[in-house]
Amino acid sequence: MHESNIAKKFGGTRPVFSVEFFPPKTEEGARQILRTAAKLKDIRPDYVSITYGAGGSSRERTMDYGLLLRDIFDFVVMPHLTCVGHSKAEIAQIMKRYASEGLTNVMALRGDPPKNQPDFKPNPDGYTHASQLVSFIRQNYPEFGIGCAGYPEKHPEAATIQQDIENLKRKVDCGADFIVTQLFFDNSHFFEFVEKCRAAGIDKPIIAGLLPALSYKQVVNFKNMCSTDIPSRLLESLERARDDEEAKQIGLDWARAQIDELKANNVDGIHLYILNRAESALKLGRFVR
Ligand SMILES: Cc1cc2nc3c(=O)[nH]c(=O)nc-3n(C[C@H](O)[C@H](O)[C@H](O)COP(=O)(O)OP(=O)(O)OC[C@H]3O[C@@H](n4cnc5c(N)ncnc54)[C@H](O)[C@@H]3O)c2cc1C
Numbered sequence: 001m002h003e004s005n006i007a008k009k010f011g012g013t014r015p016v017f018s019v020e021f022f023p024p025k026t027e028e029g030a031r032q033i034l035r036t037a038a039k040l041k042d043i044r045p046d047y048v049s050i051t052y053g054a055g056g057s058s059r060e061r062t063m064d065y066g067l068l069l070r071d072i073f074d075f076v077v078m079p080h081l082t083c084v085g086h087s088k089a090e091i092a093q094i095m096k097r098y099a100s101e102g103l104t105n106v107m108a109l110r111g112d113p114p115k116n117q118p119d120f121k122p123n124p125d126g127y128t129h130a131s132q133l134v135s136f137i138r139q140n141y142p143e144f145g146i147g148c149a150g151y152p153e154k155h156p157e158a159a160t161i162q163q164d165i166e167n168l169k170r171k172v173d174c175g176a177d178f179i180v181t182q183l184f185f186d187n188s189h190f191f192e193f194v195e196k197c198r199a200a201g202i203d204k205p206i207i208a209g210l211l212p213a214l215s216y217k218q219v220v221n222f223k224n225m226c227s228t229d230i231p232s233r234l235l236e237s238l239e240r241a242r243d244d245e246e247a248k249q250i251g252l253d254w255a256r257a258q259i260d261e262l263k264a265n266n267v268d269g270i271h272l273y274i275l276n277r278a279e280s281a282l283k284l285g286r287f288v289r
Contacts, residue, residue, distance in 0.1 A: 004076050006047050006105045006145040007177035010205040015262070016269035017288040018078075018180075018207065019281050021069065022051045023061030032276055033065065037073045039278040043285040045075065049107055049147075049180075049271070052080040054114055063094075066103055078147060079103055082111025083133055087125035095137060105145035107180065108133045108171075120157075131170040138175025148176040150206060152184045152193035156227050161193075165200050172202050179204060180271050183211040183222065185254065186231050187261050207269030208262050212280035213238060213251030252283055259287050 158164035241247035
């Protein structure tokens with residue numbers, strides 16, 4: 001039986017390797033996630049995570065697909081959970097369901113405001129910060145593995161990186177076991193972030209989040225959405241790519257170089273944002289190990 005608490009997987013001779021899925025919305029999307037999961041079974045990520053939607057029915061699908069990924073493919077699964085729109089009582093209900101289904105890891109997040117709302121407004125009976133969600137989970141489910149989000153290039157709402165790291169420390173002090181970072185394309189941001197976290201007394205594992213780029217358009221979107229710095233060498237190569245295949249290869253080569261350097265610097269873990277596609281994980285997974 002493999003270790004199911006993600007918090008206990010760190011400290012080995014290689015980085016913890018994980019991939020992220022999102023719950024599909026269409027029938028073709030449903031077929032794709034199952035095809036991808038089947039292909040990834042052989043490379044055995046240490047865990048897989050599944051995101052939590054901004055609202056509506058996709059939220060139910062986090063649980064549904066989380067269970068499918070565990071029961072059919074035998075993955076250790078970490079469903080995400082956000083505070084957006086939920087009262088504390090609803091969060092308590094969802095956590096009860098996760099626990100009763102034997103899902104014993106959770107990625108605890110605040111979540112983003114809905115697209116038509118510029119600022120995050122908590123549910124009047126809900127949580128304002130992810131640290132409060134972490135605290136609730138730790139107090140009521142002491143045996144759970146709890147992940148939380150970190151931002152090497154600062155969360156967009158935070159005034160300074162230092163303040164953001166203080167808020168990250170709050171999540172760790174409230175009981176988070178490990179940190180998964182926002183995607184980044186320049187490792188120097190990650191290395192500086194880890195140094196600042198350690199200086200601030202954050203001693204939990206920090207998993208590097210990498211997105212193997214697919215196209216120029218995609219990385220520009222991410223730059224706008226997450227304020228991620230895109231090194232000009234990557235941006236220019238993607239812009240010059242003659243077709244999708246060449247762009248994909250550029251993205252894979254870039255991510256591979258990031259992985260090599262992260263490993264050489266003893267990174268705790270590498271998390272691939274695979275967008276429900278198998279190719280990047282199949283091509284890069286063996287370099288993580
Ligand atoms: C690895 C990863 C996975 C993600 N998965 C999802 C997902 O599945 N679904 C989804 O909707 N979104 C997801 N997100 C996006 C995330 O929900 C957003 O980035 C959101 O805006 C912040 O969430 P958080 O958990 O980091 O919030 P928080 O930790 O609450 O931080 C949000 C902001 O508030 C500040 N802050 C925190 N605590 C305090 C405090 N006590 N006082 C003042 N300011 C404070 C922080 O500095 C930061 O600027 C993910 C992000 C990452 C990095």
